[in-house]
Amino acid sequence: MKKYLLSTLPVALLAITPVKVDAAVFFDNVAQIRTLAPTGTDFNSGLVREYKQLSIFEADEMYDWIDAENHAVKGVMASKGTTPMPSEPGDWSIDDPAKMGELKQARAGMMAVFNKGARTIAPLEAAHAQAKFDCWVEQQEEGHQPDHIAACKQEFETAMAGLHQAMEPPKKVEITPKKDSEMEVVTVVEEVARETVYFPFDKASIDATERAKLDLFVKDMKAIQPVVTLYIVGHTDTSGPADYNLALSSSRANAVRTELTRQGMTIGDYQELQVESEGETGLAVATADGVRERLNRRVVVVARGQVTKTKKVSITTQ
Structure with a gap:
């Protein structure tokens, strides 16, 4: 003790x-x-x-x-x-x-x-x-x-x-411009923002609190230049059949996509939108089958955009 x-x-x-x-x-x-x-x-x-x-x-x-x-x-x-x-x-x-x-x-x-x-x-x-x-x-x-x-x-x-x-989201190098002296300027695509929306048990509806979170997320995304790529992934807990949960996670992901559009995030604000559903896989909290867990009933919205970085490099001459 x-x-x-x-x-x-x-x-x-x-x-x-x-x-x-x-x-x-x-x-x-x-x-x-x-x-x-x-x-x-x-x-x-x-x-x-x-x-x-x-x-x-x-x-x-x-x-x-x-x-x-x-x-x-x-x-x-x-x-x-x-x-x-x-x-x-x-x-x-x-x-x-x-x-x-x-x-x-x-x-x-x-x-x-x-x-x-x-x-x-x-x-x-x-x-x-x-x-x-x-x-x-x-x-x-x-x-x-x-x-x-x-x-x-x-x-x-x-x-x-x-x-x-x-x-540690995946990172992908997009552009490698010319080297300037001993510094190399690179533009990479990496995560710039993330939001998680939680859902009631066996529902795909978004309550007022979660909508308010998305409202702030939309405002942040509109301030980012250039445009971002959005990844929307739906999840459920382990309560219920796996095939039902897969469909439910898809409904939740699409509900978030619809809400983002309703709050004013148009195609001009992002260059690509990917919606996925993972059902009861990819749990945020590990549980046994048949367990209700709020943290697993979620949709994760990840925005990735271009970020310019400068790094020191060694230049050899021949």
Whole structure:
């Protein structure tokens, strides 16, 4: 359990065996997060959702109120506009040096991606990775449930793979003009913007909140010169038959295309538009079959455009 939380709890409470207790009395953040709706930036909103799930699971399924409160504290912080950092393994009572080193290395890798802008570019993927890392740290400290440790570790690694994929879209060199002295000017096509639209269960309709996100996206795209190429990819969760989900993801992708047009994005604003449907493949959050998951019910809109870059090159003469 987290050291600083242990020190704040009544001795009599810590001495008893795990039982259901009044969360509102001893664990007010657990009580608060139960009814908390995701708010704030996309990253903080994702953290609220992730820590809420962890907190409720620890409290209601494991009767581990101390770790439930620890996760809830972070979720409440995020809802109030303060972004909590991932757990520092050194702050936890993990005796195995190899496990501690593994956790520290994993955290360093995650923070390196965060420092490249992951919390802005792929906020929900980043929030998912942070929460799964905290789950791994917590379970590793407890140390008596190897299957739980392995599950949290695997979920973290899967989350990081998804985050890397979201951060590193394919790049294609389009033009290589002449070299000027020792500098080479190249124009590449790469991602310039990305937006994700989320859908209600078994629906292809776009609600007011998601339409507002697309409205801002359209304004940003109109300010980009030259025109961009748009990729619109529809997804579903794993609830329902695969063939039905493929058709549903197509309907969602086309709904987004229609909404972009309705909000004033015309053919003159982009040079190419590609609409794809992936059904229940390409999950944002790995789940078993038949699971309802909001983060998987989505359409991802990626805009790629020309970006001019200058790089230093070595010029040889003969």
